[in-house]
Amino acid sequence: MSDLHRRVEETGAILARIARDYSPAVFASSLAAEDMVLLDLILKAELPIGIFSLETGRLHAETLDMLDRVRATYGIDIALFKPQPEAVQAYVAKNGLNAFYDSVEMRKECCRIRKVEPLGRALAGKRAWITGQRRAQSTTRAELAVQEMDAAHGMQKFNPLADWSEQDVWEYLRTQHVPYNALHERGYPSIGCEPCTRAVQPGEDVRAGRWWWENPESKECGLHVVDGKLVRIQSVAARAATS
Ligand code: SF4
Numbered sequence: 001m002s003d004l005h006r007r008v009e010e011t012g013a014i015l016a017r018i019a020r021d022y023s024p025a026v027f028a029s030s031l032a033a034e035d036m037v038l039l040d041l042i043l044k045a046e047l048p049i050g051i052f053s054l055e056t057g058r059l060h061a062e063t064l065d066m067l068d069r070v071r072a073t074y075g076i077d078i079a080l081f082k083p084q085p086e087a088v089q090a091y092v093a094k095n096g097l098n099a100f101y102d103s104v105e106m107r108k109e110c111c112r113i114r115k116v117e118p119l120g121r122a123l124a125g126k127r128a129w130i131t132g133q134r135r136a137q138s139t140t141r142a143e144l145a146v147q148e149m150d151a152a153h154g155m156q157k158f159n160p161l162a163d164w165s166e167q168d169v170w171e172y173l174r175t176q177h178v179p180y181n182a183l184h185e186r187g188y189p190s191i192g193c194e195p196c197t198r199a200v201q202p203g204e205d206v207r208a209g210r211w212w213w214e215n216p217e218s219k220e221c222g223l224h225v226v227d228g229k230l231v232r233i234q235s236v237a238a239r240a241a242t243s
Contacts, residue, residue: 004171007164012041014146014160015130019047022128022156026050028119028223029078031066032191033169033180034132034161040178043074049130052079052122056114057088058193062182069179081118088113098195104214107196114193119223120153128156133224134169135162137190137206166206 001009015038018025027042027049029035042049053067071077091099091113100107123129135144150157161169166189173180183191187199189206200209 004168007168008041008172011038011160011164012045014158015041015047015049016045018128018130018158018160019049023048024050024126025128025130025158026052026122026126027130028122029053030132030191031063031070031078031181032132033173033184033189034134034164036066036178036180037161037164037169037172038130038132039070039074040172040176043076050079050126051076052081054115054118054122055080055082056118056193057083058114058195060181060183060191060194060197063191066179066181073179079122081122083114083118087117100196101213107211107214115223123153123155126155128158129153130158130160131224132161133159134164134166136165 027035027038029039029051031053039051042051055064067078067080091110095102095106100110129150133144144159144162146159146162148157148159172178181188181191187201188197188209189200190210191197192210196211198209198212200206
Protein backbone atom coordinates (compact mmCIF):
# COMPACT_ATOMS: atom_id res chain seq x y z
CA MET A 1 0.00 0.00 0.00
CA SER A 2 1.41 3.42 -0.94
CA ASP A 3 1.89 6.11 1.71
CA LEU A 4 -0.92 8.16 0.19
CA HIS A 5 -3.27 5.17 0.03
CA ARG A 6 -2.57 4.49 3.70
CA ARG A 7 -3.18 8.12 4.65
CA VAL A 8 -6.45 8.17 2.71
CA GLU A 9 -7.62 5.02 4.50
CA GLU A 10 -6.67 6.42 7.92
CA THR A 11 -8.27 9.79 7.21
CA GLY A 12 -11.45 8.15 5.96
CA ALA A 13 -11.60 6.12 9.18
CA ILE A 14 -11.18 9.28 11.28
CA LEU A 15 -13.95 11.05 9.40
CA ALA A 16 -16.25 8.04 9.76
CA ARG A 17 -15.54 7.96 13.50
CA ILE A 18 -16.35 11.65 13.83
CA ALA A 19 -19.64 11.17 11.98
CA ARG A 20 -20.51 8.19 14.17
CA ASP A 21 -19.38 9.41 17.60
CA TYR A 22 -19.59 13.22 17.45
CA SER A 23 -22.78 14.01 15.58
CA PRO A 24 -23.65 16.74 14.82
CA ALA A 25 -20.20 17.53 13.44
CA VAL A 26 -19.24 20.16 10.89
CA PHE A 27 -16.33 20.76 8.56
CA ALA A 28 -15.05 24.35 8.22
CA SER A 29 -13.87 24.61 4.62
CA SER A 30 -11.83 27.54 3.35
CA LEU A 31 -12.09 25.98 -0.14
CA ALA A 32 -8.28 25.74 -0.29
CA ALA A 33 -6.37 22.62 -1.36
CA GLU A 34 -6.37 20.74 1.95
CA ASP A 35 -10.02 21.44 2.48
CA MET A 36 -10.90 20.12 -0.97
CA VAL A 37 -9.29 16.80 0.01
CA LEU A 38 -11.51 16.60 3.10
CA LEU A 39 -14.59 17.72 1.20
CA ASP A 40 -14.00 15.03 -1.42
CA LEU A 41 -13.52 12.32 1.21
CA ILE A 42 -16.62 13.37 3.19
CA LEU A 43 -18.89 13.59 0.15
CA LYS A 44 -17.69 10.41 -1.56
CA ALA A 45 -18.25 8.47 1.66
CA GLU A 46 -21.64 10.20 2.07
CA LEU A 47 -20.83 10.99 5.69
CA PRO A 48 -23.40 13.02 7.66
CA ILE A 49 -21.01 15.92 8.31
CA GLY A 50 -22.16 19.46 7.54
CA ILE A 51 -19.85 21.60 5.39
CA PHE A 52 -19.62 25.39 5.71
CA SER A 53 -17.39 28.27 4.69
CA LEU A 54 -16.84 31.68 6.22
CA GLU A 55 -17.76 34.16 3.50
CA THR A 56 -15.98 37.20 4.91
CA GLY A 57 -17.02 39.58 2.15
CA ARG A 58 -13.34 40.07 1.22
CA LEU A 59 -12.57 36.76 -0.53
CA HIS A 60 -10.92 36.47 -3.95
CA ALA A 61 -13.18 35.94 -6.96
CA GLU A 62 -11.30 32.67 -7.53
CA THR A 63 -12.28 31.46 -4.05
CA LEU A 64 -15.94 32.38 -4.58
CA ASP A 65 -15.76 30.60 -7.93
CA MET A 66 -15.02 27.40 -6.00
CA LEU A 67 -18.58 27.45 -4.67
CA ASP A 68 -19.90 27.03 -8.23
CA ARG A 69 -17.29 24.40 -9.03
CA VAL A 70 -18.22 22.39 -5.93
CA ARG A 71 -21.88 22.62 -6.92
CA ALA A 72 -21.09 21.49 -10.48
CA THR A 73 -18.86 18.60 -9.34
CA TYR A 74 -20.71 17.31 -6.28
CA GLY A 75 -24.20 18.77 -6.59
CA ILE A 76 -24.11 20.46 -3.18
CA ASP A 77 -24.25 24.01 -1.90
CA ILE A 78 -21.77 24.78 0.85
CA ALA A 79 -23.43 26.65 3.71
CA LEU A 80 -22.06 30.20 3.99
CA PHE A 81 -21.69 32.10 7.24
CA LYS A 82 -21.28 35.84 6.73
CA PRO A 83 -20.43 38.66 9.13
CA GLN A 84 -23.20 40.72 10.73
CA PRO A 85 -23.78 43.62 8.27
CA GLU A 86 -24.20 46.16 11.08
CA ALA A 87 -20.83 45.21 12.58
CA VAL A 88 -19.06 45.54 9.21
CA GLN A 89 -20.75 48.86 8.49
CA ALA A 90 -19.83 50.24 11.89
CA TYR A 91 -16.18 49.15 11.51
CA VAL A 92 -15.88 50.62 8.02
CA ALA A 93 -17.66 53.85 8.95
CA LYS A 94 -15.39 54.38 11.92
CA ASN A 95 -12.08 53.08 10.63
CA GLY A 96 -12.24 52.79 6.84
CA LEU A 97 -12.58 49.80 4.52
CA ASN A 98 -8.94 48.69 4.78
CA ALA A 99 -8.10 49.71 8.35
CA PHE A 100 -6.62 46.26 8.99
CA TYR A 101 -3.36 47.53 7.47
CA ASP A 102 -3.11 50.26 10.14
CA SER A 103 -2.42 48.16 13.22
CA VAL A 104 -2.52 44.64 14.58
CA GLU A 105 -5.50 45.65 16.73
CA MET A 106 -7.45 46.91 13.70
CA ARG A 107 -6.62 43.73 11.84
CA LYS A 108 -7.71 41.51 14.71
CA GLU A 109 -10.95 43.44 15.06
CA CYS A 110 -11.68 42.93 11.35
CA CYS A 111 -10.94 39.19 11.72
CA ARG A 112 -13.17 39.07 14.77
CA ILE A 113 -16.09 40.63 12.90
CA ARG A 114 -15.64 38.80 9.61
CA LYS A 115 -14.39 35.39 10.81
CA VAL A 116 -14.53 34.70 14.53
CA GLU A 117 -18.11 35.77 15.20
CA PRO A 118 -19.51 33.92 12.16
CA LEU A 119 -17.50 30.83 13.15
CA GLY A 120 -19.19 30.89 16.54
CA ARG A 121 -22.58 30.84 14.83
CA ALA A 122 -21.50 28.02 12.52
CA LEU A 123 -20.38 25.90 15.47
CA ALA A 124 -23.36 26.59 17.73
CA GLY A 125 -25.02 23.37 18.86
CA LYS A 126 -22.34 21.11 17.34
CA ARG A 127 -20.29 18.46 19.12
CA ALA A 128 -17.18 18.63 16.94
CA TRP A 129 -15.64 20.56 14.10
CA ILE A 130 -13.08 19.61 11.49
CA THR A 131 -10.30 21.66 9.89
CA GLY A 132 -7.76 21.05 7.12
CA GLN A 133 -4.75 22.17 9.17
CA ARG A 134 -1.48 20.28 8.64
CA ARG A 135 1.60 20.10 10.87
CA ALA A 136 3.94 21.03 8.05
CA GLN A 137 2.21 24.37 7.35
CA SER A 138 4.09 26.27 10.07
CA THR A 139 6.13 25.70 13.18
CA THR A 140 3.17 26.58 15.40
CA ARG A 141 1.36 23.64 13.90
CA ALA A 142 4.28 21.24 14.43
CA GLU A 143 2.55 19.76 17.47
CA LEU A 144 -0.89 19.76 15.88
CA ALA A 145 -2.94 16.82 17.11
CA VAL A 146 -5.46 14.95 15.02
CA GLN A 147 -7.94 15.41 17.87
CA GLU A 148 -7.92 18.14 20.48
CA MET A 149 -10.30 19.83 22.87
CA ASP A 150 -11.37 23.25 21.65
CA ALA A 151 -12.13 24.82 24.99
CA ALA A 152 -13.09 28.15 23.44
CA HIS A 153 -15.97 26.54 21.60
CA GLY A 154 -16.57 23.74 24.11
CA MET A 155 -16.24 20.88 21.66
CA GLN A 156 -13.79 18.49 20.07
CA LYS A 157 -11.75 19.72 17.14
CA PHE A 158 -10.32 17.35 14.55
CA ASN A 159 -7.43 17.94 12.14
CA PRO A 160 -7.54 14.72 10.10
CA LEU A 161 -4.81 15.86 7.67
CA ALA A 162 -2.36 16.68 10.46
CA ASP A 163 0.32 14.33 9.14
CA TRP A 164 -0.28 14.85 5.42
CA SER A 165 2.49 16.50 3.41
CA GLU A 166 1.85 19.11 0.75
CA GLN A 167 2.82 16.47 -1.81
CA ASP A 168 0.17 14.11 -0.42
CA VAL A 169 -2.46 16.81 -0.80
CA TRP A 170 -1.59 17.52 -4.42
CA GLU A 171 -1.21 13.88 -5.36
CA TYR A 172 -4.69 13.24 -3.99
CA LEU A 173 -6.26 16.23 -5.76
CA ARG A 174 -4.71 15.33 -9.10
CA THR A 175 -5.33 11.58 -9.04
CA GLN A 176 -8.92 12.02 -7.81
CA HIS A 177 -9.63 14.91 -10.22
CA VAL A 178 -10.76 17.18 -7.41
CA PRO A 179 -11.33 20.85 -8.36
CA TYR A 180 -9.01 23.34 -6.68
CA ASN A 181 -8.65 27.10 -6.36
CA ALA A 182 -6.94 28.61 -9.43
CA LEU A 183 -4.84 30.83 -7.13
CA HIS A 184 -2.81 27.81 -6.04
CA GLU A 185 -1.19 27.82 -9.49
CA ARG A 186 -0.31 31.51 -9.22
CA GLY A 187 1.93 31.33 -6.14
CA TYR A 188 -0.74 31.19 -3.42
CA PRO A 189 -0.18 28.02 -1.35
CA SER A 190 -2.31 29.49 1.47
CA ILE A 191 -5.39 31.56 0.68
CA GLY A 192 -7.30 33.89 2.98
CA CYS A 193 -9.04 37.19 2.33
CA GLU A 194 -7.96 38.97 -0.86
CA PRO A 195 -6.44 42.11 0.73
CA CYS A 196 -4.58 40.05 3.36
CA THR A 197 -3.02 37.38 1.14
CA ARG A 198 -0.32 37.67 -1.48
CA ALA A 199 1.65 35.23 -3.60
CA VAL A 200 4.85 33.81 -2.08
CA GLN A 201 8.27 33.57 -3.68
CA PRO A 202 9.96 30.22 -4.35
CA GLY A 203 11.55 29.03 -1.08
CA GLU A 204 9.20 30.98 1.19
CA ASP A 205 7.04 28.81 3.40
CA VAL A 206 3.42 28.24 2.66
CA ARG A 207 1.94 30.84 5.00
CA ALA A 208 4.42 33.66 4.30
CA GLY A 209 1.84 35.43 2.13
CA ARG A 210 -0.72 35.79 4.93
CA TRP A 211 -0.74 39.23 6.68
CA TRP A 212 2.71 39.70 5.18
CA TRP A 213 3.08 43.24 6.57
CA GLU A 214 2.89 42.09 10.20
CA ASN A 215 5.53 40.74 12.53
CA PRO A 216 5.17 36.94 12.49
CA GLU A 217 4.51 37.01 16.24
CA SER A 218 1.18 38.77 15.73
CA LYS A 219 -0.11 36.53 12.96
CA GLU A 220 -3.31 34.85 13.95
CA CYS A 221 -6.92 35.20 12.94
CA GLY A 222 -8.56 34.00 16.14
CA LEU A 223 -10.06 30.86 14.67
CA HIS A 224 -7.65 28.44 16.29
CA VAL A 225 -7.30 28.56 20.07
CA VAL A 226 -5.22 26.05 22.04
CA ASP A 227 -5.20 25.90 25.83
CA GLY A 228 -7.06 29.17 25.94
CA LYS A 229 -4.45 30.99 23.84
CA LEU A 230 -4.70 32.16 20.28
CA VAL A 231 -2.40 30.15 18.05
CA ARG A 232 0.33 32.33 16.62
CA ILE A 233 0.98 31.64 12.96
CA GLN A 234 4.75 31.80 12.81
CA SER A 235 6.34 30.79 9.57
CA VAL A 236 9.11 28.21 9.35
CA ALA A 237 11.41 30.85 7.87
CA ALA A 238 10.65 33.33 10.65
CA ARG A 239 11.29 30.72 13.31
CA ALA A 240 14.62 29.84 11.75
CA ALA A 241 15.58 33.51 11.67
CA THR A 242 14.91 33.98 15.36
CA SER A 243 16.31 30.72 16.70
S1 SF4 B 1 -8.04 38.34 6.83
FE1 SF4 B 1 -8.03 40.60 6.49
S2 SF4 B 1 -9.94 41.16 5.43
FE2 SF4 B 1 -10.13 39.04 6.23
S3 SF4 B 1 -11.16 39.29 8.15
FE3 SF4 B 1 -8.96 39.27 8.65
S4 SF4 B 1 -8.27 41.42 8.53
FE4 SF4 B 1 -10.34 41.32 7.63
